[in-house]
Amino acid sequence: MARVTAPAPPHELPTVAPVADVLADLEWRGLLAQTTDREALAKELAAGPLTVYCGFDPTADSLHVGSLVPLLALRRFQLAGHRPIALAGGATGFIGDPTGRTTDRVMSSPEEISARVALISSQLERFLSFDDGPTGAVLANNLDWTAPLSVLDFLRDIGRHFPVNQMLARESVSARLESGGLSFTEMSYQLLQSLDFVELYRRYDCRTQIGGNDQWGNITAGLDLLRRTEQASGHALTFPLVTDSAGQKIGKSTGGGNVWLDPDLTSPYALWQFCLNVDDRDAGTYLRLLTFVGREEVEALDRATAERPFARAAQRRLADELVALVHGPAEVVRVQAASAALFGGGALDALDEPTLRAALSEAPSLVVEGESPPVVDLLAAGLGLSKSDARRAVKEGGAYLNNAKVADEAAVPSDEDWLHGRFLVLRKGKRNVLVVERPRS
Numbered sequence: 001m002a003r004v005t006a007p008a009p010p011h012e013l014p015t016v017a018p019v020a021d022v023l024a025d026l027e028w029r030g031l032l033a034q035t036t037d038r039e040a041l042a043k044e045l046a047a048g049p050l051t052v053y054c055g056f057d058p059t060a061d062s063l064h065v066g067s068l069v070p071l072l073a074l075r076r077f078q079l080a081g082h083r084p085i086a087l088a089g090g091a092t093g094f095i096g097d098p099t100g101r102t103t104d105r106v107m108s109s110p111e112e113i114s115a116r117v118a119l120i121s122s123q124l125e126r127f128l129s130f131d132d133g134p135t136g137a138v139l140a141n142n143l144d145w146t147a148p149l150s151v152l153d154f155l156r157d158i159g160r161h162f163p164v165n166q167m168l169a170r171e172s173v174s175a176r177l178e179s180g181g182l183s184f185t186e187m188s189y190q191l192l193q194s195l196d197f198v199e200l201y202r203r204y205d206c207r208t209q210i211g212g213n214d215q216w217g218n219i220t221a222g223l224d225l226l227r228r229t230e231q232a233s234g235h236a237l238t239f240p241l242v243t244d245s246a247g248q249k250i251g252k253s254t255g256g257g258n259v260w261l262d263p264d265l266t267s268p269y270a271l272w273q274f275c276l277n278v279d280d281r282d283a284g285t286y287l288r289l290l291t292f293v294g295r296e297e298v299e300a301l302d303r304a305t306a307e308r309p310f311a312r313a314a315q316r317r318l319a320d321e322l323v324a325l326v327h328g329p330a331e332v333v334r335v336q337a338a339s340a341a342l343f344g345g346g347a348l349d350a351l352d353e354p355t356l357r358a359a360l361s362e363a364p365s366l367v368v369e370g371e372s373p374p375v376v377d378l379l380a381a382g383l384g385l386s387k388s389d390a391r392r393a394v395k396e397g398g399a400y401l402n403n404a405k406v407a408d409e410a411a412v413p414s415d416e417d418w419l420h421g422r423f424l425v426l427r428k429g430k431r432n433v434l435v436v437e438r439p440r441s
Contacts, residue, residue, distance in 0.1 A: 013075075013129060014325060016292040022080035026237075028295055029288040031073060033213040033240040036223065041208070041235045045082065049134050051206040052077045053085035055142070055196060056124060058093040058116030062262035063123050065251030065271075065322075068290050069239055071127050073210055074137075076292075078128060083135050085206055086124040090117045090143030091192055097218075098176050098186040117141060123261050127325075138204060145199045146192060158191055161228045162221070170217035190221050197222030198229055207234035213241050242289060245281040250289065261326055267358035268323050268331040269338055275319035276312065280305050283314035291321040335359075342425070342433060344403050353420045360423065365435040372413045372436075375399065375406050378426055382434040393428050400427040 019025040023042055026032045035041055044050050054070045056063065063071070074084035093113045108116075121139060128137035167173055167190060176182040197219075200206035207226075209219045219236040226232050242250045251259045259274050260266040266274075278286055284302045287293050293301075301314040323332050338359035340346040348356065366382040373381075379390040379399060391409050393399040399406040402417060402425050413424055413436075424436040 012328075013127070014292055016079055017294075018079040018081070019076075022076055022082075025076065025295075026073065030242070030285065031069070031239045031289065033238045034216055034236070035238075036220070036234075036236045041237065044207075044235070045080070048080075049082045050077075050208055051083045051085060051200075051204050052208045052210060053087055053140075053197075053200050053206050054210045055087040055089055055092065055193065056120055057089035057097065058113055058120055059096070060258075060260075061116055061119050062260040062265050063120050064258035064260050065274075065290065066242075066249055066258070067251075067261070068127075068326075069242065069250065070211060071124065072290065072292070073239065075127055077210075078135055078137060081135055083137065083204070084128055085138040085140055085200055085204060086128060087196060087200070088117045088121045088124065088139070088141045090114070090141040091146035092142060092189060092196075093117065095185055095189050095192065097189050097193075098173070098182050117143075119262070140200065142192070142196045142199070146195065154191075158195055158225070161225055162191060162194075167221075170221070173217075190218050193218045194222040194225040197234070198225055201226055201230060201232060201234070207232070208237065209234070210237045211239070213238040242285070244285070245279050250286070263327060267354065267361075268327045269335045269355055269358035270361065271326065272319045272323050272332075272335040272339070273362070275322055276315045278315050278318065280309050280314075283312075283318060287314060287318050287321075291318065291325065293317065293321060341403065343430060344400065344427065346403075348402050348425055349419055351419075353422075356419060356423060360425065360433075360435040363433040363435045365437060367437050367439065369439060372424070375401055375411045375413065375426065376409055378413075378424070378436055379428060379434065382426065382436065383428060383432055385428070390428075398429050401425075403427070 022045060023032065023038065052074065054074055056067065056071075071086070074086060078084045090113060093108070093116065094110075121141070124139060129135075130137050130139070167187065168177065170190070173182065173187060173190075176186075197206070197209055209222060211219055216236065216238050219238065223234050223236060226234050244250060259271060275286070283305055284298060287298045287301065301317055304311065304313045320332050323335060334351070334355050337346050338351050338355050341348045341351060342359050342363075351359070364382055366378065368378075372378070376387060376390040376394060379385055379393065380387050385393070390399070394406050394409045394411075397405055401411070401413060402419065417424060418438065419425070422438050422440065426434040426436060
């Protein structure tokens, strides 16, 4: 495949000082689970540049926050003077990795897979530098070398190198066999991933593959194939499978769904709020895994969290850093303004509609059709107050409409009060927020 030149990213990559020892940095960050030969890998990294790859299968229309662990690891290698390859799984996406599954994956259509590859490829491009130097990143798609292979060629040239007894002994396969079995299709995933390693070695002299610790068997199978077909050696490096203090995979929201990198699936404000709500026990872990914040600052934030947890300094640093990394510094300014405005610290009418809508998404809401009722009625209906409590809030100066104090108990919102023609933001006191929404006409 020809080298791909990435389009200009929507924002600049963060300026990060490279670390002297990338393996030591990965270890400190909690990103080093297994290596085939750490001493040999360290020696090759020191001699550099080394080409390192990681694969990303198109299982959804977007990567998620958990995907940043391997993706930023590629960037860390690049900053240390090595060449990263981000591999989009246009071929492996047809099958799906059986690792961690108990049943066969539902097969997606070729059109769905192709569309997903395009979407995640555009996200992969945003986190790496694609210059023309020896460390310039490569974006590859394993469909390019897999699609031209016939079944007979694949079985003869690749399949003959895989002893069935070794495949059955690998943890991902044996676990599925014990839980009810797996199909030949899924079992062949390991062969396809191994072929990727060989092809990237042939095309780019890639000798190192990184991935989650659940990929150890697949990665080492690729090393075996590299040795059998090319008489070449390489390296495997895996990260721990990271969960938060509640046992959830990193990047899961409190609602149980993924926190996506696509702003249409998870808005910048929602990502910012997700970070602010990270448990104190996990804030330092997330800073290590999902950002480029350095060791000295992270450890200082660890101490700050232990001494003054209510200040949420680590969570705020994580929120600002992650939103800037994924969506750009301008979005940090927007979400900070939205958060402040929601609780009276700024002008709500200065927020664009997507940011305002995202900021209001978790507040209690009320839908009103036709003419708006008085503010007192809205407060009572939306916040579960009695009419007398709502009137008392107005009388005592504790009721607000779009951050403006409501002085009249009979006040009715005017057409001009509706933000973007759709929203009213009512507040009782400092923290009790109510969103009133008109259906889109």
